[in-house]
Amino acid sequence: MTRSKVHDFNAPSGWNAMLPPRRPNPPIAGTHRVKYAVVGAGYTGAAAARRLHELDPAGDIVLLDAGTVGEGSSGRNSGFTRPLEFPMELTRANAGRVGKIKPYYEEGFYWLKDIVERHAIECGLVRAGVIRGAATDLGESRIRTAGKVLDELGYEHQILTREEMNERVATRYYRCGLLVTDSYLLQPAALIRGLVDSLPKAIQVHERSMVRKLSRSGTWRLELDGAAVEADFVVLATNAYVKHFGYLVDRTVATYTYAGITEAMTPEDAARCGSMEHWGILPPHKMGTTCRRVGQNRLMVRSLASYEGELRPDVVKAGLTDIFRARWPHLAHVRLEHVWGGATAFTMNGAPWWGKFDEGLYSAGGCNGAGITKGTLLGKRLAELMTGSGEHGGLVEAIGEPSWIAPEPFRRIGYHVIARKERKMAGAER
Template identity: 50%
Template sequence: MPSSPLPDYRDPCGWNRMLSPRQPQPVAEGRIRARYAIVGAGYTGLAAARRLHELDPSADIVVLEGTEIGEGSSGRNSGFANPRDSKIGLSTTQMERAEKLNEFAAEGFAYLIEAMDRGGFSCDLEKTGRITGAATEPGAAKIRSMAEGARSHGFAHEFLDAEGMRCLIGSAYYRCGIRTEEGYLLQPAALIRGLADSLPAEIRLFENSPVLALEGGAPRRVRTAKAEIEADIVILATNAAIKHFGFWRDGLVTIYTYAGITEAMVPEDAAQLGIPAWGLLPAHRLGTTVRRVGPDRMMVRSLYAYEKPIDPARARDALTGCFHRRYPMLRHVPLEHVWGGTTALTMNGSPRWGQLGPGLYGSAGCNGSGLVKGTVLGKRLADMIVTGDPQEALQAAYGRADRIAPEPFRTLGFHVISALERRKAGAEM
């Protein structure tokens, strides 16, 4: 077992730094007894906790987070949320599956909105639509095919040529793009803080309390440095860090990816960033995500590293390059915050989810879209635990995650595929 069970978060999360300081909940100490113990307070863990409380209000629920709220990957992401999975360009069979996935995505999104309304907190949620942009000819071919799919399926969309893209986002970097109506942007650290701080008082959240070991059958014992928690049911909502406990080692890959936010720009510079709110996803999956942050900042997200983080200085240089290539007129604007975070990748995009043993459950592998997917998977895991409903419709829609080749083929395969894909992605990066 690696010594720290947590992902290697080397730099503080920029989104969290931009908020006012927050007092974390206490560290878990002593012997604690609970009906449910949830390990990990990301979107998945907090949705599971909330739902367990709704369905079983008198039960003791404990949530253990290894770091501080806002410093996990649920605070480190780019803040793109979509209540519908994109269906553009899909075949008829894929369309049927996409419809089902959309229903679950809509449920996850609605659960987040309900939590915001009940908790009365804001996370700068804004419906901005979604832009997919292409900077290369293969990328442009993909955009044309998406536009063709949108036309044939009757989805509202706007095809943008290079000049249209420049008017929208202020950058002449892209050859073309497509803009669809669905798509929200938000401040992820504000969201995860709001979710944690508005948990019902009966749910006890402990922060800076990494779970080091899991023991026993039923009840189970969860150990941290200072506490021993005995619980009838344990949920591992640690995303790829679940591998520390010996689960799904052949089914999940940890990918580190990086983001940076510029310093606040003077009005003349900010005036060059296009319309007031927009978010752009790349035409190639290894490409760079870009979005506006408030009136005067930009965020870029790029780079992928397999299982281990990359050197922070290298990440800063690469992200600065991504920003300045797109906005050469803003070469004097530096990135104020740069940080990395993790996603858990499965080969076919299907999550790992369900019962792991008596009184033990887990959910992991949201790939790059855990904001909504993690929420619905956490919520439905709680449904399954309390009601006994095996959630067949959900499992059928998301499908089973494929096994990943054993080592050393896995590492070798990842490096070969990512080198090939990086060549293909070219200027989309």
């Protein structure tokens, strides 16, 4: 296993590789004095920078990323999103939280959708049939419980039998599924490129610009290779890497998960991928596998997990290939063309962080597997908090805050013990 690194992953993002080349913004050089410095050009940082400019157009903003846009986790994910989020294990006991968070999710999702439409960002955003598919007893029981709760909450959905799933997504692997209609799929690297490239020109964007040190004496000072930035306000939108600045070390760990996209299939094979034009399958267990259709002639699988470092690429490719073939044995000859890993900031109780760390220093992150809408929402709201706009008590109550995680070496040992147990429990959902 290779160790946790800030921006250079073992393999390029397949999503980014499928797009035409993009010229990155130049690295920052020299000394700068700005009002706002936003560190991290993922969904959270891009949203914070955009909203800061909307609310304070006279305040100069610099947006810095250690890597290139599209190669961070915002360009490496599976591209599932929706205006409503509910936990993998939705029960009557936690149904209340779904209602509480709903208006905020809608705010984040529709703000994002509006940006995509206004700037004509070609990221394939499409309303799609997203199914939570169950391959085990446990999965089926979670899905049936969730279906009942969604009924009570009045959310449109449908329980699918094995045959109905087979007809739609061409696999008999799943014994049943929960189809949630109000769901969307998109090309994540195209989205984050579009979000950053459509920022107002007044925002200075610098890529390959890693902030190595953050200190404060009056103003904040950010030190980079061959450059420095003095800022009144700083946003740390670095997700899992917030710990590199000494924050949240007892609240979050970097976990990695992996995805693969097939080669372009022949028209004959592409015709054997189910009747739905756009579909995605989410697991009913956190160690489970996500799958989706990509355009008309490719499929994607996302699975496997590791702690604070990436698995070896050959191990990932072999694991994802087995997972793909188990679901689509009739496509076993189709190769995974792109295979890559990405980092998420895992928190013990699944709650993100959001708010003020210190005078002039703000941060949001920890959106686990739902950062497209949640990261956008939290970045937007962070900018509002910083500029004294809006009321945020309801948001804070709805999202909660990350719980304490034991220090090393207990943390690593605990992670592996829990992961082993969860993997066993997930069984065929993996």
